[in-house]
Amino acid sequence: MTAEELEKRNIAAMGEELGKQYTALNNEVALLHLYWKEFVELFGTNQKRLDRLNQAAPGFFRMLQDELFQTNMLHIARLTDPPKSAGRDNLTLKNLPNVVSDKNLKNHLLGLLALADQATTFCRDWRNRRFAHHDLALATDDNKATPLETVNKEKVNEALKSLSDVLNAVERHYFRGGTSYDAIAAHNGAATLLHVLGDGVKQKERREKLIAAGKFDDLDLPESV
Numbered sequence: 001m002t003a004e005e006l007e008k009r010n011i012a013a014m015g016e017e018l019g020k021q022y023t024a025l026n027n028e029v030a031l032l033h034l035y036w037k038e039f040v041e042l043f044g045t046n047q048k049r050l051d052r053l054n055q056a057a058p059g060f061f062r063m064l065q066d067e068l069f070q071t072n073m074l075h076i077a078r079l080t081d082p083p084k085s086a087g088r089d090n091l092t093l094k095n096l097p098n099v100v101s102d103k104n105l106k107n108h109l110l111g112l113l114a115l116a117d118q119a120t121t122f123c124r125d126w127r128n129r130r131f132a133h134h135d136l137a138l139a140t141d142d143n144k145a146t147p148l149e150t151v152n153k154e155k156v157n158e159a160l161k162s163l164s165d166v167l168n169a170v171e172r173h174y175f176r177g178g179t180s181y182d183a184i185a186a187h188n189g190a191a192t193l194l195h196v197l198g199d200g201v202k203q204k205e206r207r208e209k210l211i212a213a214g215k216f217d218d219l220d221l222p223e224s225v
Contacts, residue, residue, distance in 0.1 A: 003027075006023065007019065007020070007023040010022050010023050010174075011023075013174045013175065014170075014174055015101075017099050018096070018099045018100060018170075021091065021095055021096070021099060022096070022167070022170055024091055025079070025091065025092075025093060025096075025167060026167055026179070028075070028078075028079060028091070029079065029160075029163050029164060029167055029181055030179075030181055030184055031075075032072070032075045032076065032079070032160065032163070033160060033164075033181040033182060033184045034184050034185075034186060035068065035071060035072055035075065036072050036156060036160060037182075037184065037186070038068070038186055038189050038190045039065075039068045039069065039072060040153065041189070041190035041191055041194070042061070042064075042065070042068075042190045042193075042194070043065050043068075044153055049194055052194060052197050052198055052201060053197070055197075055201045055204075056197045056200060056201060069151075070131050072156070073123045073126045073127060073131065074123075074127055074131055074132075076120050076123040076156075076159055076160075076163070077120070077123045077124045077126075077127040078090075078091075078092070079092060079093055079120075079163055080092065080093060080094065080116060080117060080120045080123075080124070080163075082094060083095050083098065093113060093116065093163065093166050093167070094113055096109050096113075096166065096170065097109045097110050097113070100170070102173065105169070105173050108169055109166060109169055109170070112162070112165050112166045112169055113166060115162050115165070116159075116162035116163055116165070116166055119155075119158050119159045119161075120159045120162065120163075121149065122148075122149035122150070122155060122159075123159065125148055125149045126148055126149070126151070129148060130148060160181070160182070161182075164179070164181045164182075167179065
């Protein structure tokens, strides 16, 4: 189904308020899984890939690593925000219990959201003390500063699973099915980039050897960009 068809299906089965919010949240969680998978493809798979990035453009890829990490932490934190902040309504998983009519589903969602809240605490810590604001004690290496919570692949994967569990509870209730968010993959994404960089690094090494030996022509010189 197209995105429009999927939203119409959800509204028809769930009602307009729940259907629209569920569709928007589903899109956000799917995008989050994609962003995290791309981050891991580049920076969390093996040393060989990190070496390739450092051979190609170390400064740029360090910047990209920091920015993608921040994006993922902020994305998770937003999805577990309260329904309102600063007097404004938020798109958050915590809205769902308030817009479902089935009592059993409501209670089930409340339990899953409590687990999700616990599993994503570290993201809100980074959001609150490093990204949305910059804690002074942390910034100045004050010995009294409380360290930021540890982040690793296992914790992020568990956080993503907790978000998926909430949405899949709704999906199963209305459609007797579920979504495998962790199966989402990019087309021509990070894996493609790594292959292209690998070819580029080999060409660079070959060119440098030819230039050092004085055996090169115009085709061997790097192109300006």
